[in-house]
Amino acid sequence: MPGGDRDEEFRDYVLGDRMRLLRTAMLLTAGDRHTAEDLVQTALTKVYVHWRRIKHDGAGPYAHRVLVNAFLDGRRRAARRPEVMTADAIEPRSDGQVDEADLIAVRKALLELAPRQRAVLVLRYFQDLDVAETARVLECSEGTVKSQTAKALKRLRDVIDGKDLR
Amino acid sequence: MNGDDGVRRLLADFAEQATGDAAMDAAADVARGRRALRLLRVRRTTGVLVVAAAAGAVVATGGPANWWSGHGADVASDAATEGSATPSAIQPYEVPASSGQPTLELGTPMVASAGTTVVLVRNTAKWPGISCGLAPSGWNTRIATAQTVVLAAPAGAAARGKIELRTADAADRLLQVSAVRAPGRLVFLGLYASGDRGAQLKQGDSWVILRVPRGQAGWADPVVVRLMASCAPAGTPATR
Numbered sequence: 001m002p003g004g005d006r007d008e009e010f011r012d013y014v015l016g017d018r019m020r021l022l023r024t025a026m027l028l029t030a031g032d033r034h035t036a037e038d039l040v041q042t043a044l045t046k047v048y049v050h051w052r053r054i055k056h057d058g059a060g061p062y063a064h065r066v067l068v069n070a071f072l073d074g075r076r077r078a079a080r081r082p083e084v085m086t087a088d089a090i091e092p093r094s095d096g097q098v099d100e101a102d103l104i105a106v107r108k109a110l111l112e113l114a115p116r117q118r119a120v121l122v123l124r125y126f127q128d129l130d131v132a133e134t135a136r137v138l139e140c141s142e143g144t145v146k147s148q149t150a151k152a153l154k155r156l157r158d159v160i161d162g163k164d165l166r
Numbered sequence: 167m168n169g170d171d172g173v174r175r176l177l178a179d180f181a182e183q184a185t186g187d188a189a190m191d192a193a194a195d196v197a198r199g200r201r202a203l204r205l206l207r208v209r210r211t212t213g214v215l216v217v218a219a220a221a222g223a224v225v226a227t228g229g230p231a232n233w234w235s236g237h238g239a240d241v242a243s244d245a246a247t248e249g250s251a252t253p254s255a256i257q258p259y260e261v262p263a264s265s266g267q268p269t270l271e272l273g274t275p276m277v278a279s280a281g282t283t284v285v286l287v288r289n290t291a292k293w294p295g296i297s298c299g300l301a302p303s304g305w306n307t308r309i310a311t312a313q314t315v316v317l318a319a320p321a322g323a324a325a326r327g328k329i330e331l332r333t334a335d336a337a338d339r340l341l342q343v344s345a346v347r348a349p350g351r352l353v354f355l356g357l358y359a360s361g362d363r364g365a366q367l368k369q370g371d372s373w374v375i376l377r378v379p380r381g382q383a384g385w386a387d388p389v390v391v392r393l394m395a396s397c398a399p400a401g402t403p404a405t406r
Contacts, residue, residue, distance in 0.1 A: 007196050007200075011192045014190075014195050015190070018190050019185065023182065026181050044195045044198070045195075045198050045199050048195070048199020048200070048202065049206060102180075103179070106177070106179075121177070126178065
């Protein structure tokens with residue numbers, strides 16, 4: 001069957017990594033599920049197309065790099081259409097484990113960050129990439145990553161009033 | 167909630183809560199990927215076509231004297247059989263040959279006009295009217311009469327379609343004719359008025375004529391020439 005191996009391997013990868021991709025996308029989009037899903041689909045489609053080339057090096061890092069860059073490209077294109085906070089973008093689960101006020105505050109903080117700052121924050125503190133890896137993904141200098149991280153943390157700290165994030 | 171760990175936890179909690187129990191449809195991701203890959207291949211093929219067309223235009227305009235005879239008059243047409251355009255009057259483009267064999271080796275993939283390739287292999291089929299030493303690999307004989315052979319591409323092949331080989335007492339009328347000299351043969355290539363591609367060669371008193379429907383991929387001129395050069399009316403020896 002044409003593409004049989006590719007399909008099987010890719011399906012296995014999707015089952016293992018899609019949720020993490022979606023979570024990353026949700027952070028990047030500050031909880032905009034539709035845009036997040038679009039980003040994930042964009043990333044996974046590129047992964048499928050380039051599967052033969054990237055599967056040996058690990059599709060995960062490639063997919064996350066595509067995801068972040070697709071997000072940044074999208075924000076650049078939509079620069080004249082600022083994100084607005086809507087009431088129904090996310091529907092927090094009410095399982096009592098997480099303070100919903102925290103979620104709303106985090107979302108507000110993410111929305112107030114510039115896209116690149118948001119990306120830096122997500123890569124450093126959600127993906128756990130170090131400065132050098134983050135710089136490679138964003139194709140910028142390590143100094144830029146450090147300064148953007150500092151600014152992002154400060155904005156986050158300012159917005160989440162009363163929370164100790166230092 | 168302290169320092170980096172506090173940030174990590176906030177982000178992780180937010181991501182988990184916002185994502186929830188999202189449904190995962192891996193099959194849909196596979197389908198999207200396959201669609202994208204197909205589109206990409208179509209675009210690549212289109213690119214090859216554009217380049218091939220541009221290269222063909224350069225060749226055609228760069229050396230018309232070698233490719234044309236009679237300054238635009240139809241060659242190998244009805245008139246040709248009447249002697250108005252004999253091979254001696256033609257300044258053909260000569261296919262370089264070595265060891266008496268056509269230049270292109272058996273089974274060598276060639277750049278085709280539409281991004282696909284027809285590969286010629288030794289012909290094992292016996293046709294009543296025409297004898298060919300080569301045949302397109304995998305193509306099936308659909309019709310084989312005393313005058314006509316119709317070959318069809320294998321199911322699922324990129325280059326789908328049919329070609330028709332036949333013998334006739336007179337050549338067909340072709341436009342934009344060029345003559346290509348294969349070892350021991352002179353093959354006339356041209357177009358039918360319908361846009362179908364035609365190739366014909368005279369063998370004794372008969373003509374062997376190949377018709378490739380318009381838009382059919384894989385039949386680059388060198389492939390056509392090699393096939394034609396291997397064919398002869400039944401009873402006449404083919405070159406190989």
